[in-house]
Amino acid sequence: MDTRPLDYVEIARAESERGVLVLRERRAAGGPAALELRANGAFVMDTVEVSTERALASAALALVEHPRAVVVGGLGLGFTMHEVLADPRVELCVVVEVEEALVGWMRDGTIRHGPGLLADQRVHVVIADVAVALAEARPATYDLVLLDVDNGPGYLVHESNVALYEPSALGAARAVLRPGGALAIWSADEAPDLAAALDTVFGAGSAEALPLEVLLQGREERYWLYVARVRD
Ligand SMILES: C[S@@+](CC[C@H](N)C(=O)[O-])C[C@H]1O[C@@H](n2cnc3c(N)ncnc32)[C@H](O)[C@@H]1O
Structure with missing residues:
Protein backbone atom coordinates (compact mmCIF):
# COMPACT_ATOMS: atom_id res chain seq x y z
CA MET A 1 0.00 0.00 0.00
CA THR A 47 -8.37 9.08 -13.72
CA VAL A 48 -6.10 6.39 -12.23
CA GLU A 49 -8.24 3.24 -12.10
CA VAL A 50 -10.58 3.34 -15.08
CA SER A 51 -10.38 -0.28 -16.20
CA THR A 52 -13.98 -1.02 -15.20
CA GLU A 53 -15.34 2.15 -16.84
CA ARG A 54 -13.66 0.91 -20.02
CA ALA A 55 -14.80 -2.70 -19.43
CA LEU A 56 -18.41 -1.52 -19.24
CA ALA A 57 -18.06 -0.52 -22.89
CA SER A 58 -15.76 -3.28 -24.16
CA ALA A 59 -17.77 -6.13 -22.58
CA ALA A 60 -21.03 -4.78 -23.99
CA LEU A 61 -19.57 -4.03 -27.44
CA ALA A 62 -18.41 -7.65 -27.62
CA LEU A 63 -22.00 -8.86 -27.18
CA VAL A 64 -23.51 -7.07 -30.13
CA GLU A 65 -22.76 -7.77 -33.77
CA HIS A 66 -23.55 -4.31 -35.13
CA PRO A 67 -23.27 -1.70 -32.35
CA ARG A 68 -23.97 1.25 -34.63
CA ALA A 69 -25.81 3.47 -32.15
CA VAL A 70 -24.84 3.56 -28.46
CA VAL A 71 -26.21 5.46 -25.46
CA VAL A 72 -23.78 6.17 -22.61
CA GLY A 73 -25.53 7.24 -19.40
CA GLY A 74 -23.16 9.32 -17.29
CA LEU A 75 -20.29 11.16 -18.97
CA GLY A 76 -18.05 11.23 -15.87
CA LEU A 77 -14.49 11.79 -17.07
CA GLY A 78 -15.24 10.20 -20.44
CA PHE A 79 -13.54 6.79 -20.25
CA THR A 80 -16.57 4.66 -21.16
CA MET A 81 -17.32 7.01 -24.07
CA HIS A 82 -13.66 6.82 -25.17
CA GLU A 83 -13.84 3.03 -25.30
CA VAL A 84 -17.07 3.19 -27.32
CA LEU A 85 -15.48 5.60 -29.81
CA ALA A 86 -12.47 3.31 -30.21
CA ASP A 87 -14.80 0.80 -31.88
CA PRO A 88 -15.02 1.59 -35.61
CA ARG A 89 -18.44 -0.11 -35.85
CA VAL A 90 -19.96 2.72 -33.78
CA GLU A 91 -21.57 5.45 -35.88
CA LEU A 92 -23.37 7.39 -33.12
CA CYS A 93 -22.57 7.76 -29.41
CA VAL A 94 -25.23 9.66 -27.45
CA VAL A 95 -23.86 10.65 -24.05
CA VAL A 96 -26.46 11.67 -21.45
CA GLU A 97 -25.09 13.64 -18.49
CA VAL A 98 -27.15 15.37 -15.82
CA GLU A 99 -24.44 17.81 -14.63
CA GLU A 100 -24.14 20.65 -17.15
CA ALA A 101 -21.00 21.99 -15.45
CA LEU A 102 -19.18 18.71 -16.00
CA VAL A 103 -19.95 18.82 -19.72
CA GLY A 104 -18.60 22.39 -19.72
CA TRP A 105 -15.35 21.30 -18.03
CA MET A 106 -14.92 18.57 -20.65
CA ARG A 107 -15.65 21.01 -23.49
CA ASP A 108 -13.46 23.91 -22.35
CA GLY A 109 -10.37 21.85 -21.45
CA THR A 110 -10.66 22.18 -17.65
CA ILE A 111 -10.50 18.40 -18.04
CA ARG A 112 -7.56 18.29 -20.43
CA HIS A 113 -8.52 15.19 -22.42
CA GLY A 114 -12.14 16.42 -22.79
CA PRO A 115 -12.08 18.57 -25.95
CA GLY A 116 -10.29 15.88 -27.98
CA LEU A 117 -12.87 13.26 -27.02
CA LEU A 118 -15.87 15.49 -27.62
CA ALA A 119 -14.53 16.59 -31.02
CA ASP A 120 -15.36 13.15 -32.41
CA GLN A 121 -18.18 13.75 -34.93
CA ARG A 122 -20.02 10.64 -33.69
CA VAL A 123 -20.58 12.14 -30.21
CA HIS A 124 -23.87 13.82 -29.35
CA VAL A 125 -24.09 15.15 -25.78
CA VAL A 126 -27.49 15.51 -24.10
CA ILE A 127 -27.74 17.29 -20.76
CA ALA A 128 -30.52 15.44 -18.96
CA ASP A 129 -31.39 12.78 -16.44
CA VAL A 130 -30.76 9.57 -18.37
CA ALA A 131 -33.98 8.02 -16.99
CA VAL A 132 -35.94 10.86 -18.61
CA ALA A 133 -33.90 10.77 -21.84
CA LEU A 134 -34.54 7.02 -22.22
CA ALA A 135 -38.24 7.38 -21.48
CA GLU A 136 -38.49 10.06 -24.20
CA ALA A 137 -36.30 8.37 -26.83
CA ARG A 138 -37.72 6.74 -29.96
CA PRO A 139 -38.29 2.98 -29.50
CA ALA A 140 -35.86 0.49 -31.08
CA THR A 141 -33.25 3.10 -32.08
CA TYR A 142 -30.08 1.93 -30.30
CA ASP A 143 -27.94 -1.20 -30.17
CA LEU A 144 -26.39 -0.63 -26.75
CA VAL A 145 -27.30 1.27 -23.59
CA LEU A 146 -24.46 1.62 -21.06
CA LEU A 147 -25.33 2.96 -17.63
CA ASP A 148 -22.73 4.20 -15.17
CA VAL A 149 -24.50 7.06 -13.47
CA ASP A 150 -24.05 6.11 -9.85
CA ASN A 151 -22.37 3.47 -7.73
CA GLY A 152 -25.07 0.92 -8.45
CA PRO A 153 -28.30 0.28 -6.55
CA GLY A 154 -26.57 -0.64 -3.26
CA TYR A 155 -24.72 2.61 -2.58
CA LEU A 156 -26.11 5.68 -4.30
CA VAL A 157 -24.43 9.08 -4.50
CA HIS A 158 -27.82 10.53 -5.50
CA GLU A 159 -30.84 8.90 -3.87
CA SER A 160 -32.95 10.08 -6.84
CA ASN A 161 -31.16 7.49 -9.00
CA VAL A 162 -32.77 4.58 -7.14
CA ALA A 163 -35.56 4.43 -9.74
CA LEU A 164 -33.05 3.88 -12.54
CA TYR A 165 -32.36 0.35 -11.30
CA GLU A 166 -36.04 -0.62 -11.08
CA PRO A 167 -38.17 -2.35 -13.73
CA SER A 168 -39.90 0.80 -15.00
CA ALA A 169 -36.66 2.62 -15.99
CA LEU A 170 -35.02 -0.64 -17.10
CA GLY A 171 -38.08 -1.19 -19.29
CA ALA A 172 -37.53 2.24 -20.86
CA ALA A 173 -33.91 1.25 -21.59
CA ARG A 174 -35.08 -2.02 -23.13
CA ALA A 175 -37.62 -0.19 -25.28
CA VAL A 176 -34.96 1.93 -27.02
CA LEU A 177 -32.95 -1.17 -27.97
CA ARG A 178 -33.20 -2.90 -31.33
CA PRO A 179 -33.52 -6.71 -31.45
CA GLY A 180 -30.13 -8.19 -30.49
CA GLY A 181 -29.23 -5.05 -28.55
CA ALA A 182 -27.94 -5.03 -24.96
CA LEU A 183 -28.13 -3.05 -21.75
CA ALA A 184 -25.06 -3.02 -19.49
CA ILE A 185 -24.96 -1.49 -16.01
CA TRP A 186 -21.94 -0.80 -13.79
CA SER A 187 -22.33 -1.58 -10.08
CA ALA A 188 -19.92 -1.20 -7.16
CA ASP A 189 -21.56 -4.15 -5.37
CA GLU A 190 -23.16 -7.43 -6.27
CA ALA A 191 -26.81 -6.55 -6.88
CA PRO A 192 -29.19 -9.55 -6.94
CA ASP A 193 -32.24 -7.25 -6.95
CA LEU A 194 -30.94 -5.60 -10.11
CA ALA A 195 -30.42 -9.01 -11.75
CA ALA A 196 -33.99 -9.94 -10.81
CA ALA A 197 -35.33 -6.66 -12.22
CA LEU A 198 -33.43 -7.28 -15.47
CA ASP A 199 -34.91 -10.79 -15.66
CA THR A 200 -38.38 -9.30 -15.19
CA VAL A 201 -37.84 -6.84 -18.04
CA PHE A 202 -35.76 -8.91 -20.49
CA GLY A 203 -37.12 -12.39 -19.70
CA ALA A 204 -36.20 -15.05 -17.13
CA GLY A 205 -32.50 -15.98 -17.20
CA SER A 206 -31.53 -12.96 -19.32
CA ALA A 207 -29.39 -11.15 -16.74
CA GLU A 208 -25.70 -11.92 -16.49
CA ALA A 209 -23.44 -10.68 -13.67
CA LEU A 210 -19.76 -10.22 -14.59
CA PRO A 211 -17.25 -9.65 -11.76
CA LEU A 212 -14.44 -7.15 -12.41
CA GLU A 213 -11.34 -7.25 -10.19
CA VAL A 214 -9.57 -3.92 -9.58
CA LEU A 215 -6.75 -2.50 -7.47
CA LEU A 216 -7.95 0.78 -5.98
CA GLN A 217 -5.25 2.87 -4.27
CA GLY A 218 -3.60 -0.34 -3.06
CA ARG A 219 -6.84 -2.14 -2.09
CA GLU A 220 -8.25 -5.12 -3.98
CA GLU A 221 -11.88 -4.51 -4.91
CA ARG A 222 -14.47 -6.29 -7.01
CA TYR A 223 -16.97 -4.36 -9.09
CA TRP A 224 -19.78 -5.79 -11.22
CA LEU A 225 -21.34 -5.44 -14.63
CA TYR A 226 -24.95 -6.47 -15.14
CA VAL A 227 -25.82 -7.25 -18.73
CA ALA A 228 -29.04 -8.25 -20.46
CA ARG A 229 -29.88 -8.66 -24.17
CA VAL A 230 -32.99 -8.21 -26.23
CA ARG A 231 -33.56 -11.50 -28.02
CA ASP A 232 -33.26 -11.36 -31.81
C1 LIG B 1 -19.18 7.33 -12.21
S1 LIG B 1 -19.45 8.67 -13.29
C2 LIG B 1 -19.39 7.95 -14.89
C3 LIG B 1 -18.03 7.54 -15.28
C4 LIG B 1 -17.89 7.24 -16.74
N1 LIG B 1 -18.35 5.88 -17.02
C5 LIG B 1 -16.45 7.39 -17.20
O1 LIG B 1 -15.96 6.50 -17.86
O2 LIG B 1 -15.83 8.40 -16.89
C6 LIG B 1 -21.18 8.97 -13.11
C7 LIG B 1 -21.68 10.13 -13.96
O3 LIG B 1 -23.09 10.06 -14.08
C8 LIG B 1 -23.64 11.35 -13.89
N2 LIG B 1 -25.04 11.15 -13.43
C9 LIG B 1 -25.47 10.87 -12.19
N3 LIG B 1 -26.81 10.67 -12.20
C10 LIG B 1 -27.22 10.83 -13.49
C11 LIG B 1 -28.48 10.72 -14.14
N4 LIG B 1 -29.57 10.40 -13.47
N5 LIG B 1 -28.53 10.96 -15.48
C12 LIG B 1 -27.41 11.27 -16.18
N6 LIG B 1 -26.18 11.37 -15.61
C13 LIG B 1 -26.08 11.15 -14.28
C14 LIG B 1 -22.72 11.98 -12.88
O4 LIG B 1 -22.83 13.40 -12.90
C15 LIG B 1 -21.36 11.49 -13.37
O5 LIG B 1 -20.84 12.31 -14.36
Missing part, protein backbone atom coordinates in the same frame (compact mmCIF):
# COMPACT_ATOMS: atom_id res chain seq x y z
CA ASP A 2 1.30 3.48 -0.94
CA THR A 3 1.52 5.56 2.27
CA ARG A 4 2.93 8.79 0.79
CA PRO A 5 0.91 11.87 1.83
CA LEU A 6 -1.52 13.22 -0.75
CA ASP A 7 -1.93 16.85 -1.86
CA TYR A 8 -5.21 18.10 -3.29
CA VAL A 9 -5.77 21.14 -5.50
CA GLU A 10 -9.31 22.13 -6.39
CA ILE A 11 -9.63 22.66 -10.14
CA ALA A 12 -13.34 23.47 -10.48
CA ARG A 13 -16.53 23.53 -8.42
CA ALA A 14 -20.19 23.86 -9.38
CA GLU A 15 -23.51 23.78 -7.60
CA SER A 16 -26.72 22.35 -9.03
CA GLU A 17 -30.02 21.17 -7.62
CA ARG A 18 -28.29 17.85 -6.88
CA GLY A 19 -25.62 19.53 -4.72
CA VAL A 20 -21.92 20.30 -5.09
CA LEU A 21 -19.69 18.86 -7.79
CA VAL A 22 -15.93 19.22 -7.32
CA LEU A 23 -13.08 18.41 -9.67
CA ARG A 24 -9.74 18.23 -7.92
CA GLU A 25 -6.19 17.16 -8.64
CA ARG A 26 -4.67 14.56 -6.32
CA ARG A 27 -0.92 14.23 -6.12
CA ALA A 28 1.21 11.83 -4.07
CA ALA A 29 4.60 13.38 -3.13
CA GLY A 30 6.76 13.05 -6.23
CA GLY A 31 4.08 10.99 -7.96
CA PRO A 32 1.90 11.63 -10.99
CA ALA A 33 -1.21 13.80 -10.69
CA ALA A 34 -4.68 12.27 -10.93
CA LEU A 35 -7.99 14.02 -11.46
CA GLU A 36 -10.76 13.19 -9.02
CA LEU A 37 -14.50 13.89 -9.34
CA ARG A 38 -16.57 14.20 -6.15
CA ALA A 39 -20.30 14.81 -5.68
CA ASN A 40 -21.56 16.11 -2.33
CA GLY A 41 -18.25 15.05 -0.78
CA ALA A 42 -18.47 11.45 -2.06
CA PHE A 43 -15.82 10.01 -4.36
CA VAL A 44 -17.31 9.43 -7.82
CA MET A 45 -14.22 8.44 -9.83
CA ASP A 46 -10.63 9.33 -10.69
